[in-house]
Amino acid sequence: MRGRQDRLAESLQEIYAALGDEQRLVLEYKFFEPAFYHTDVPDWGTSYAQTLALGEKAFVCLDTGHHAPGTNIEFIVMQLLRLGKLGSFDFNSRFYADDDLIVGAADPFQLFRIMHEVIRGGGYGKDSGVALMLDQCHNLEEKIPGQIRSVLNVQEMTARALLVDTAALTEAQRAGDVLAANAVFNDAFYTDVRPVLAEWRESRGLPADPLAAFKASGYQKKINEDRVGGQQAGWGA
Ligand SMILES: [Mn+2]
Numbered sequence: 001m002r003g004r005q006d007r008l009a010e011s012l013q014e015i016y017a018a019l020g021d022e023q024r025l026v027l028e029y030k031f032f033e034p035a036f037y038h039t040d041v042p043d044w045g046t047s048y049a050q051t052l053a054l055g056e057k058a059f060v061c062l063d064t065g066h067h068a069p070g071t072n073i074e075f076i077v078m079q080l081l082r083l084g085k086l087g088s089f090d091f092n093s094r095f096y097a098d099d100d101l102i103v104g105a106a107d108p109f110q111l112f113r114i115m116h117e118v119i120r121g122g123g124y125g126k127d128s129g130v131a132l133m134l135d136q137c138h139n140l141e142e143k144i145p146g147q148i149r150s151v152l153n154v155q156e157m158t159a160r161a162l163l164v165d166t167a168a169l170t171e172a173q174r175a176g177d178v179l180a181a182n183a184v185f186n187d188a189f190y191t192d193v194r195p196v197l198a199e200w201r202e203s204r205g206l207p208a209d210p211l212a213a214f215k216a217s218g219y220q221k222k223i224n225e226d227r228v229g230g231q232q233a234g235w236g237a
Pocket residue numbers: 028063090135
């Protein structure tokens with residue numbers, strides 16, 4: 001196991017040395033891939049240790065589906081932001097393991113808690129280096145609307161998390177007032193932000209309802225017809 005970590009460090013150093021000025025490296029972790037008992041980057045701590053050794057252009061990539069059930073992902077978000085090493089998210093959602101479902105599908109409140117920590121920790125905004133990406137596998141639903149839904153879910157939870165009255169929350173936390181803190185937090189979570197987001201899109205010349213606009217465009221129907229008889233993309237499984 002130690003030999004493998006050393007070889008991983010060596011190979012990452014070679015890759016890191018080849019990075020350009022405008023490039024950076026993000027190292028993802030996952031607790032059971034490719035193997036179960038031992039895998040080289042099973043957790044955020046290993047990814048952190050490896051990227052810390054590389055230097056300032058190396059960061060951790062947090063894939064929300066790559067943790068054991070019950071893991072406090074928002075804690076990891078907080079800690080990596082605190083350490084200045086959160087580089088990116090691979091957003092998805094899971095029930096069993098790395099299900100790669102539409103982000104926010106299984107646990108919208110978890111997505112809200114994650115976005116709250118992102119914002120609180122300085123990971124949100126133009127100056128933040130945190131890249132919000134999707135890493136999903138759409139099996140039943142069609143891919144493009146599935147991804148539009150995912151983007152909308154992240155937007156909605158980000159907007160709700162931005163509504164958290166941080167001053168009131170901090171005050172309640174310092175006072176040890178659990179119920180007041182809970183009320184502040186949930187007030188934001190239960191706020192329906194969809195109408196204001198629709199207005200915001202329209203103000204930028206975008207469709208108020210992206211899913212309806214995509215459906216009305218006829219693009220899905222067109223590509224479905226164009227691709228009849230084609231080879232389906234996949235892992236070959
Ligand atoms: Mn991933």
